[in-house]
Amino acid sequence: MFRLQLRNELWKLFGKKRTYIGFAMFLAAxxxxxxIFRYNDSARHQLTAPGVEFASSLTCATIIxxxxxxxxxxxxxxxxxxxxxxxxxxxxxxxxxxxxxxSRVRLLGLKWLAGVLFAATQVVALGGFALxxxxxWFPWQGMFIVVPGELMAVFDxxxxxxxxxxxxxxxxxxATTLISLAFMFSCFNIKPAAATILALxxxxxxxxxxxxxxxxxxxxxxxxxxxxxxQYVLTPSIPWWRLGExxxxxxxxxxxxxxxxxxxxxxxxxxx
Amino acid sequence: xxxxxxxxxxxxxxxxxxxxxxxxxAGEIYGLLGHNGAGKSTVIxxxxxxxxxxxxxxxxxxxxxxxxxxxxxxxxxxxxxxPAFYDYLSGWRNLQILSAYTAPTPxxxxxxxxxxxxxxxxxxxxxxxxxxxxxxxxAIAQALLPAPRxxxxxxxxxGLDPEGIHEMRQTILRLHRELGLTLLLSSHLLGEVEQLxxxxxxxxxxxxxxxxxxxxxxxxxxxxRLRTASFPDTTRRLFEARLIIAAGDGHRVQLAPxxxxxxxxxxxxQWEVAVFEVAPEKQTLEQFYLNLMKQPSASPxxxxxxxGDPAGCLPPEPPPPEDGTPPL
Numbered sequence: 001m002f003r004l005q006l007r008n009e010l011w012k013l014f015g016k017k018r019t020y021i022g023f024a025m026f027l028a029a030x031x032x033x034x035x036i037f038r039y040n041d042s043a044r045h046q047l048t049a050p051g052v053e054f055a056s057s058l059t060c061a062t063i064i065x066x067x068x069x070x071x072x073x074x075x076x077x078x079x080x081x082x083x084x085x086x087x088x089x090x091x092x093x094x095x096x097x098x099x100x101x102x103s104r105v106r107l108l109g110l111k112w113l114a115g116v117l118f119a120a121t122q123v124v125a126l127g128g129f130a131l132x133x134x135x136x137w138f139p140w141q142g143m144f145i146v147v148p149g150e151l152m153a154v155f156d157x158x159x160x161x162x163x164x165x166x167x168x169x170x171x172x173x174x175a176t177t178l179i180s181l182a183f184m185f186s187c188f189n190i191k192p193a194a195a196t197i198l199a200l201x202x203x204x205x206x207x208x209x210x211x212x213x214x215x216x217x218x219x220x221x222x223x224x225x226x227x228x229x230x231q232y233v234l235t236p237s238i239p240w241w242r243l244g245e246x247x248x249x250x251x252x253x254x255x256x257x258x259x260x261x262x263x264x265x266x267x268x269x270x271x272x
Numbered sequence: 273x274x275x276x277x278x279x280x281x282x283x284x285x286x287x288x289x290x291x292x293x294x295x296x297x298a299g300e301i302y303g304l305l306g307h308n309g310a311g312k313s314t315v316i317x318x319x320x321x322x323x324x325x326x327x328x329x330x331x332x333x334x335x336x337x338x339x340x341x342x343x344x345x346x347x348x349x350x351x352x353x354x355p356a357f358y359d360y361l362s363g364w365r366n367l368q369i370l371s372a373y374t375a376p377t378p379x380x381x382x383x384x385x386x387x388x389x390x391x392x393x394x395x396x397x398x399x400x401x402x403x404x405x406x407x408x409x410x411a412i413a414q415a416l417l418p419a420p421r422x423x424x425x426x427x428x429x430x431g432l433d434p435e436g437i438h439e440m441r442q443t444i445l446r447l448h449r450e451l452g453l454t455l456l457l458s459s460h461l462l463g464e465v466e467q468l469x470x471x472x473x474x475x476x477x478x479x480x481x482x483x484x485x486x487x488x489x490x491x492x493x494x495x496x497r498l499r500t501a502s503f504p505d506t507t508r509r510l511f512e513a514r515l516i517i518a519a520g521d522g523h524r525v526q527l528a529p530x531x532x533x534x535x536x537x538x539x540x541x542q543w544e545v546a547v548f549e550v551a552p553e554k555q556t557l558e559q560f561y562l563n564l565m566k567q568p569s570a571s572p573x574x575x576x577x578x579x580g581d582p583a584g585c586l587p588p589e590p591p592p593p594e595d596g597t598p599p600l
Binding site: 011 | 344
């Protein structure tokens with residue numbers, strides 16, 4: 001019964017055109033970045049040192065992934081997460097569902113799980129498209145990755161691929177947290193757009209606060225300090241303790257968002 | 273099938289439903305009447321566990337809706353004023369999705385129901401291509417899945433054209449006749465309710481003004497058609513004798529509470545009044561409803577009418593006298 005209901009939630013989610021906006025935009029943005037790298041000499045030369053070719057498919061794919069995961073991923077996850085409950089309430093289908101003998105907690109559990117599966121597919125698409133396009137135009141060689149002030153690493157192709165896949169696996173925790181945040185707001189008696197905007201506002205505000213130099217000592221308290229922990233998988237020596245700490249905190253954030261959302265929804269009157 | 277016990281609902285400071293108690297017996301077509309904003313949808317919301325009562329208890333199929341939701345709604349179907357569907361999916365997929373919230377439903381049952389509502393030819397089309405009438409039929413189909421015993425319809429005729437309303441009315445009668453369902457429908461279309469319902473309740477500003485069988489509502493008011501040689505003289509004497517409390521239209525009188533029609537006849541014979549016709553008159557539902565709304569209890573304040581009390585349906589004050597007959 002649970003599987004049947006989850007399948008139905010996925011039908012609903014993936015039956016909507018707007019669900020695919022994120023996939024389409026990943027495709028377009030990543031293709032654009034790869035083509036600029038390929039055909040703009042100035043950009044490509046920055047990946048080249050005398051006698052060493054850094055402009056490999058893995059390097060290029062990772063460079064694409066960083067900004068897309070930073071800006072576009074939260075945007076589309078907030079868009080879909082904000083819709084999960086609020087859109088059904090707005091359209092009136094929620095009333096049709098809640099005329100049936102399903103508990104509100106179970107319904108939200110199904111919707112949240114469907115959202116998490118969507119978030120995972122977004123990460124897979126983000127990493128998959130980037131690697132695919134990069135492989136079409138750049139040679140399969142080692143990975144060179146630099147994020148000024150944060151990260152610098154060189155790997156052979158096999159290790160680079162492992163790290164690339166591992167980073168995307170951990171990135172699912174970021175996607176899950178973002179969609180859980182939007183889902184929480186979606187459970188309130190507000191429009192879907194408002195839920196999306198609130199979720200994005202929280203993330204952007206959190207990011208702004210974290211980057212105020214005077215607040216450096218408080219960085220552990222910000223979500224954005226933890227949701228980008230996937231980048232640590234790309235460092236030469238993975239800081240497992242730091243990774244575990246952030247993943248645990250993200251788990252706590254997810255549980256909190258879910259509990260708040262369920263509580264608010266449980267107390268709500270559902271009216272037309 | 274449904275029982276509300278002293279149910280009250282407040283939305284912030286606004287009292288939406290005020291101490292309503294009613295019972296919907298099995299096998300009835302039950303009409304929940306009231307103007308827009310009377311509290312009908314809130315009452316239905318509480319019956320379906322979508323709106324939490326501030327006070328009181330709601331039982332559906334013998335189970336408390338707040339604590340035994342699964343059991344209470346297992347055999348319930350519902351249709352709302354504007355049926356909402358996943359327009360980007362087919363009718364068939366919508367039925368699969370919605371019915372799965374109750375129980376897994378085999379495709380044979382889905383086919384049976386789509387045949388029953390006459391939607392088989394278009395069931396694989398996307399709902400966004402459906403006409404208003406087809407959406408109404410799809411709403412009935414989903415409500416019939418998997419196999420309810422009670423159907424709750426919130427303003428089912430709203431937004432339908434006359435043909436659609438006729439079709440909906442015939443469908444409701446079929447559901448009652450062929451499937452033996454108990455139906456509760458809310459409406460402010462008095463004509464519809466009069467043609468369909470066996471029992472009604474009337475809400476006004478969240479308060480229950482009447483609850484009982486439709487014939488009882490029609491008979492309420494105690495009006496008698498009376499034709500005599502001189503209607504003004506006759507009614508004057510009847511007012512003096514405190515046998516009637518109102519007179520109108522030149523041939524209608526309203527008996528005082530507790531005065532039977534035969535008492536009226538006996539007095540007229542005693543007074544040697546030439547009587548050409550005396551007959552108890554049934555009100556239309558519209559007359560009954562409008563009389564009820566004129567009562568002081570129809571405005572905010574203490575309730576004056578106990579559910580099921582036909583005497584409570586009498587207009588408290590006689591209308592202005594006609595034909596020159598002054599009430600005492």
